[in-house]
Amino acid sequence: MVARLAPSAPLGWRHDRGHAEARRRRPILGAPMSSAVVIVGAGQAGFQVAASLRANGHDGPIRLIGAEPHPPYQRPPLSKGLLLGKMTPDRLLFRQPAFYSAQAIDLDLGRTVAAIDRTRRQVVDTTGRVS
Numbered sequence: 001m002v003a004r005l006a007p008s009a010p011l012g013w014r015h016d017r018g019h020a021e022a023r024r025r026r027p028i029l030g031a032p033m034s035s036a037v038v039i040v041g042a043g044q045a046g047f048q049v050a051a052s053l054r055a056n057g058h059d060g061p062i063r064l065i066g067a068e069p070h071p072p073y074q075r076p077p078l079s080k081g082l083l084l085g086k087m088t089p090d091r092l093l094f095r096q097p098a099f100y101s102a103q104a105i106d107l108d109l110g111r112t113v114a115a116i117d118r119t120r121r122q123v124v125d126t127t128g129r130v131s
C-alpha cells in the first residue's frame with residue numbers, strides 16, 4: 001500500500017495507512033483470518049463482531065445465526081421512536097440486508113442454537129441442524 005502512494009502524500013497519512021494495513025491483517029483471537037466463524041445471536045453484539053471481522057480483513061466464511069426473523073436492529077429506538085410512531089421499522093436496522101450479501105456475511109435468521117460443541121467446532125440448532 002505504501003509503495004502506491006503519491007510522493008506528495010503527507011507523511012502522517014502514509015504512516016497511518018501502513019499501520020492500519022498491518023493491524024487489518026492481524027489474526028483476531030489467534031485464529032487464522034480465513035477460518036470459518038459462526039456467531040450466535042444477531043443482535044448488536046453479533047452484528048458488530050461480523051462487521052468488524054470483515055472490516056479488519058477476515059476473509060473466511062462468516063455465519064450470523066439469529067433466533068429472530070429480522071436482520072440485526074437497534075433496541076433503544078424501539079421505545080424512544082418506533083412505539084411513539086416517530087420512525088419506521090426499517091430505520092431500526094444497523095444495516096440494510098444488501099450489506100450482508102455485499103460483505104459475504106451469511107445471515108441465518110429464524111434459527112435458535114441449542115448447543116455448542118466446542119470439540120467438533122460445531123453448533124446445533126433446535127431442529128438438529130448443524131453448522
Ligand SMILES: Cc1cc2nc3c(=O)[nH]c(=O)nc-3n(C[C@H](O)[C@H](O)[C@H](O)COP(=O)(O)OP(=O)(O)OC[C@H]3O[C@@H](n4cnc5c(N)ncnc54)[C@H](O)[C@@H]3O)c2cc1C
Nearest residue numbers: 041042043044045046066067068075076078079111112113
Ligand atoms: C426497548 C429497549 C430500549 C433500550 N434502550 C437502551 C438505551 O437507551 N441505552 C442502552 O445503552 N441500552 C439500551 N437498551 C439495551 C440495548 O439495546 C442492549 O444492551 C443491546 O441490545 C444488547 O445487545 P446484544 O447483541 O448484546 O444482545 P441482544 O440485543 O439481546 O441480542 C441478542 C440476540 O441474540 C439472539 N439469540 C439469543 N440466544 C440465541 C440462540 N441460542 N440462538 C440464536 N439466537 C439467539 C436473540 O434473539 C437476540 O436477537 C435497550 C433495550 C431495549 C429492549
